[in-house]
Amino acid sequence: MGHREDLLEGAKRCLLAKGFVRTTARDIVKESGTNLASIGYHYGSKDALLAEAYLALVAELSEAFDGDGAADSATAPGSVERxxxxxxxxxGTMRGPGSMWRLSIEIVAMGDQLPVVRDHLARQQRDAERALVALFTGVPEDEIPDSTLDTLGRFYTTLMTGLIAQWNFDPERAPDADALTEGLCQLMEAASRK
Known part of the structure; x- marks a missing residue:
């Protein structure tokens, strides 16, 4: 691995151990075995590196979102079962102590202290919406129109953000998939009566 990759891996470990606010450039350098100048050269700033490290952690975790990737009749794209x-x-990625999703809560709560990180992640929000819509609907990402991202994409990211908050704040009472699905079914039933 080169310095760029070493920095990214070191930053990921620092984020998981200390979070955004408490991670210093020196922490990253120590963890990665590189030097301070490498951060600026490869990423522009410590905060830009931390944002990239967070996105890499999410990408690694998001592979679990689709399970084994099988699309059988019981989990047809767009279905309630899906x-x-x-x-x-x-x-399942939110359960247990030390979930990396606590980093999302830190950005929401401390975003004004981390404007570079917040702005970098905000620019990536559209890609997250696109990935979630594709995951639930089975529509290829490059075929999803912006109008769908503005509605369904934002709906899914709002659910995701709420779940992250609930699982970090009160995991004992946070909803599971069955409760979310039942809530969706109740909403659809109520909407169909009008």
Whole structure:
């Protein structure tokens, strides 16, 4: 690995151990075995490196969102069963102590102290919406129109953000996939009566 990759791996370990605010450039250098100048050369700033490290952690974790990737009739894209399955997989990544999703809460709460990180991640939000819509609907990412991202994409990211908050704040009472799916079914039933 070169310095760029070493820095990214070191930053990922620092984020998981200390979070955004408490991680210093020196922490990253120590963890990665590189030097301070490498951060600026490869990433521009410590905060830009931390943002990239966070995105890399999410990308690694998001592989679990689709489970084994099988698309059988029980989990047809766009179905209620698919909704339950995907949320079950996502919630599975939130369970247990030390979930990396606490970093998302830190950005929400401390974003004004980390404007470079917040802005970098905000620019990536559209890609996250696109990936979630594709995961639930089975539509290839490059075929999803912006109008769908503005509605369904934001709906899924809002659910995701709420789940992250609940699982970090009160994991004992946070909803599981069955509760989310039942809530969706109740909402659809109520909407169909009008």
């Amino acid at each position: 909704f339950r399955e995907v949320w079950s997989n996502i919630i």
